[in-house]
Amino acid sequence: MSRRLRALAVFLLLAACGGGYNSAPRNLDNACSILDQRPTYLRAMKKSERKWGIPVHVQMATFYQESKFDGDARTPFQFVLNVIPMGRQSSAFGYAQALDATWDEYREEQGRRGAKRTRIEDATDFMGWYMAESSEKLGISKYDARNQYLAYHEGRSGYARGSYNSKAWLVRVAGSVADRAEIYRQQLTACGKI
Numbered sequence: 075m076s077r078r079l080r081a082l083a084v085f086l087l088l089a090a091c092g093g094g095y096n097s098a099p100r101n102l103d104n105a106c107s108i109l110d111q112r113p114t115y116l117r118a119m120k121k122s123e124r125k126w127g128i129p130v131h132v133q134m135a136t137f138y139q140e141s142k143f144d145g146d147a148r149t150p151f152q153f154v155l156n157v158i159p160m161g162r163q164s165s166a167f168g169y170a171q172a173l174d175a176t177w178d179e180y181r182e183e184q185g186r187r188g189a190k191r192t193r194i195e196d197a198t199d200f201m202g203w204y205m206a207e208s209s210e211k212l213g214i215s216k217y218d219a220r221n222q223y224l225a226y227h228e229g230r231s232g233y234a235r236g237s238y239n240s241k242a243w244l245v246r247v248a249g250s251v252a253d254r255a256e257i258y259r260q261q262l263t264a265c266g267k268i
Contacts, residue, residue, distance in 0.1 A: 098144040105134055105258040106265035108143065115143075116267060118198040126202030127209075130268055132219045133201055135255035136226060139247065140171040145192040169197035176229075180204070201226075208233070219255035220248045 099111040109116040119130045137143055145168060166173050168191025172180070180200050181189050189196040208225040209216050212233060216222070225233035227244060238244050262268040 105261040118195040122198040122202035126206040127216045128202045128205045131255045131259035134258045135251045220252035223248045223251040
């Protein structure tokens with residue numbers, strides 16, 4: 075076998091193995107399809123729901139909005155003069171798009187030093203923790219995907235100040251999260267996942 079042919083065979087083999095565990099599932103508009111493709115998601119979200127009380131469909135709608143279920147998701151780069159990269163827009167990373175400081179607070183408070191934002195089990199526990207705290211401190215229902223998302227995006231202090239009121243785009247996005255959560259709830263009920 076020639077060197078080129080061997081190199082091509084190795085390349086194709088590696089390409090076939092690509093996509094990794096953190097890659098997004100297909101058909102993101104169908105909650106049942108997502109969970110059929112990634113059964114670990116359902117186990118992790120149900121565990122988080124039992125621990126924190128945040129329903130699976132609320133978690134799923136938020137993950138969709140934050141990362142489209144991509145465990146390696148990062149914010150885009152910022153550029154000066156549209157040419158010179160100046161770093162990312164924020165430190166948000168992983169399934170839950172958790173910021174460095176908030177992630178560190180979660181790990182410290184929960185004693186989860188080894189937690190990783192790229193691991194769905196850790197991301198669902200983080201999201202459950204954050205939303206349960208928002209429920210306790212801000213009085214937001216754990217089933218209220220819209221306001222949970224606003225508090226998640228703006229931070230609890232920002233939400234309490236009503237910072238989202240000056241961001242019409244964010245209010246629209248939060249409405250979309252609520253709509254998606256309801257669609258996911260109906261789908262998950264129909265396919266017997268919840």
